Amino acid sequence: MRFFLFFVFTSLFTVQAQTKPWQGKFEPIDNMIAVPNTYRTASGAPGSAYWQQRANYKIKAVIDESNNTLTGEETITYFNNSPDDLSYVWIQLEQNVNKKENEDFGNLRNSMRDSMTTRNLQFLTRAIDFPAGYSIKSVTDSSNNKLKTMVNNTMMKVKLNTILKSGESTKILISWSYPITDRSMYLLSREGYEYFPEDDNTVYLIAHWFPRMAVYSDTEGWQNQQFQKLGEFALEFGDYEVEITVPQDHIIASTGELQNSDAVLSKTQRKRLEVAKKSFDKPVMIITKEEAIANEKQKSTKQKTWKFNATNVRDFAFASSRKFIWDAQAVKLPTNTVMAMSFYPKEGLPVWQEVSTEAIKNGLEIYSEATFDYPYPVCISVNTSNIGMEFPMISFNGGRPINGEITEKAKQSMIGTIIHEVGHNWFPMIVSSDERKWMWMDEGLNTFLHQRTLKERYPSFASVTPQTIVPFMSGDKNILRPIMTNSDNELMTQFGSNFYRKPTVGLQMLRHSIIGEELFDEAFKEYANRWKYKHPNPADLFRTLEDATATDLDWFYRGWFFTTDHVDMELSHVKWFKVYEDELNIEDKKGTSKSKIASQADSSKTINKDFSNGPEVITMTTTPDKAYGQFLSRIDEAQVRKQVSGKNIYEITITNIGGLVMPVTIKWEFKDGTSEIDRLPADLWRRNEYEIQETFIKEKEVISVTLDPNFEFADTNTENNSFPKTETISEFEKFKHNK
Ligand SMILES: [Zn+2]
Numbered sequence: 001m002r003f004f005l006f007f008v009f010t011s012l013f014t015v016q017a018q019t020k021p022w023q024g025k026f027e028p029i030d031n032m033i034a035v036p037n038t039y040r041t042a043s044g045a046p047g048s049a050y051w052q053q054r055a056n057y058k059i060k061a062v063i064d065e066s067n068n069t070l071t072g073e074e075t076i077t078y079f080n081n082s083p084d085d086l087s088y089v090w091i092q093l094e095q096n097v098n099k100k101e102n103e104d105f106g107n108l109r110n111s112m113r114d115s116m117t118t119r120n121l122q123f124l125t126r127a128i129d130f131p132a133g134y135s136i137k138s139v140t141d142s143s144n145n146k147l148k149t150m151v152n153n154t155m156m157k158v159k160l161n162t163i164l165k166s167g168e169s170t171k172i173l174i175s176w177s178y179p180i181t182d183r184s185m186y187l188l189s190r191e192g193y194e195y196f197p198e199d200d201n202t203v204y205l206i207a208h209w210f211p212r213m214a215v216y217s218d219t220e221g222w223q224n225q226q227f228q229k230l231g232e233f234a235l236e237f238g239d240y241e242v243e244i245t246v247p248q249d250h251i252i253a254s255t256g257e258l259q260n261s262d263a264v265l266s267k268t269q270r271k272r273l274e275v276a277k278k279s280f281d282k283p284v285m286i287i288t289k290e291e292a293i294a295n296e297k298q299k300s301t302k303q304k305t306w307k308f309n310a311t312n313v314r315d316f317a318f319a320s321s322r323k324f325i326w327d328a329q330a331v332k333l334p335t336n337t338v339m340a341m342s343f344y345p346k347e348g349l350p351v352w353q354e355v356s357t358e359a360i361k362n363g364l365e366i367y368s369e370a371t372f373d374y375p376y377p378v379c380i381s382v383n384t385s386n387i388g389m390e391f392p393m394i395s396f397n398g399g400r401p402i403n404g405e406i407t408e409k410a411k412q413s414m415i416g417t418i419i420h421e422v423g424h425n426w427f428p429m430i431v432s433s434d435e436r437k438w439m440w441m442d443e444g445l446n447t448f449l450h451q452r453t454l455k456e457r458y459p460s461f462a463s464v465t466p467q468t469i470v471p472f473m474s475g476d477k478n479i480l481r482p483i484m485t486n487s488d489n490e491l492m493t494q495f496g497s498n499f500y501r502k503p504t505v506g507l508q509m510l511r512h513s514i515i516g517e518e519l520f521d522e523a524f525k526e527y528a529n530r531w532k533y534k535h536p537n538p539a540d541l542f543r544t545l546e547d548a549t550a551t552d553l554d555w556f557y558r559g560w561f562f563t564t565d566h567v568d569m570e571l572s573h574v575k576w577f578k579v580y581e582d583e584l585n586i587e588d589k590k591g592t593s594k595s596k597i598a599s600q601a602d603s604s605k606t607i608n609k610d611f612s613n614g615p616e617v618i619t620m621t622t623t624p625d626k627a628y629g630q631f632l633s634r635i636d637e638a639q640v641r642k643q644v645s646g647k648n649i650y651e652i653t654i655t656n657i658g659g660l661v662m663p664v665t666i667k668w669e670f671k672d673g674t675s676e677i678d679r680l681p682a683d684l685w686r687r688n689e690y691e692i693q694e695t696f697i698k699e700k701e702v703i704s705v706t707l708d709p710n711f712e713f714a715d716t717n718t719e720n721n722s723f724p725k726t727e728t729i730s731e732f733e734k735f736k737h738n739k
Pocket of ligand 1: 384420424443
């Protein structure tokens, strides 16, 4: 069947002149993201042929405290679930990043200044020659046959003696050791040891410590980006059986569940742990401050082996020291009860004991609600000197009081760090994106939920909002990069804003202002559940959020993720019209009946700066028959006249100065002191990306109009958002305000 449609165009539809060339801001991003296939569907879900490799590890490791070395023997069982036969595999050797000959890698600061600290000079020149990196003693197959290896910086190629066929598995045995690095010696050290000269003790924070499988995937083949410190990790899931031998008086906090508590914990400690398992309201001390101080003095030369098992994790980390104070409590989630535990030296007191385990609990609850229940048996926060770093079930979190005192700001940042690192259990430890390539995928999504946790559980804390990102978004475009930039290509000064806060604000805008909370939350949950224990790419996230909300977000992704444009909308003009009817005769077929608009205002074309000239005069005529064309019915003239009679009509013109298209929120303040808000979708900009006009009828007389009144869209210049034009604040006033 065909319909013949007759459109009658009147002068209402004028072609708005565009001042600049069309940029296609609403065009689909299909050519900018991966093409869907049987592995990854067009809806953003894992496809029917989705596959993923798997690697199980059995590791025995020993910390030699006198030499600060870690020695290990491991068996990797590698499952080739790919459709491909493999003749070689790649194994990651992240410890090699600090090797002397690899100094071009991980070189994050490289400029000299007039005056520099010795520490910064060490970062720059590696002035202390430390023998970092692995000694690989042997690499063999399960029959003890040597496997040929080639090391390329932080990666090792292992040639297999027989082809690893699709669907089969192989075992690789590696024996290795490395000197544990002093965390203070290297910039961006996430692991290593921290030495406490006062009591001659060490806290070992052991991570990316064992040679482990690189990811082989449908989109990358073998992951081939070297570890250069900023870009983190791409890892496969597997089960771990790990035995760690440490001095007898050490306490270990680790990924996984402790298998031999009888052999490593005292009877008192085990009893207290049983109490903690039933303590849902507050932590129970497993090792008190006094006990930890007594432990510090032991300096045992005997050893003890701790055994941990972890199921379905993509990494494994642990901390070991005789300095640890330890508290624990249970957290009940709908489908899991988790032991939330904190380990800290006395230097973390008193604040760590007061806030750490509670912060874990808050993180576990809010993230579980927003995605899926935390699936692991334990969730641990270990106190360190600085920065936070995440691993499955355990995180190393920086921040200590000075002489027992801590500022409110430092305390808030410490709690924020704990929640953030606990949150990384979801992104990327379970929803396992490639951190080496896309830092924003885990940091952005995690910071989004971390900020939501702060807002819900710590409402008085400072948190990220669209306003937070304004200084970054209005920065020098020559140093700005789009969010869709590879992790290691971002500047040290910019990655926090670009990979953490900008994606967070983007998600906040989608949730609060573009999609709406209910629909967005469902879609976000959908993404997390679709990709848990899998490897999502950016396209999978982009597609899922559209697919699960019936919202075309290509314009948003294109602008927010692929460009460095910012939001700056200008309320350029507001025109006020008013219709007065002093004579109404709709029966007047001659069309001479006119609605006379009475106004004292001068209806000249000058642009008003405020409403003082009063409404402009317009003429409303009866629609002539010929304008209806083939339509036999007619609009109700009387009804239309009644609707507009005596009311205020406002035509507003908005100019897009920043480049990003966004929804438009308009606040109207009325003469009688009341106000209302109109919310218009970003689609307004589809046909003219630079300037739009919209017309509104208001019963009441408007005294002011403001764009983005609640700062929802990170508008970088709010001085041009109002009518009547507000007085421009002087540079000096701004400076004073910023102070
Ligand atoms: Zn993070």
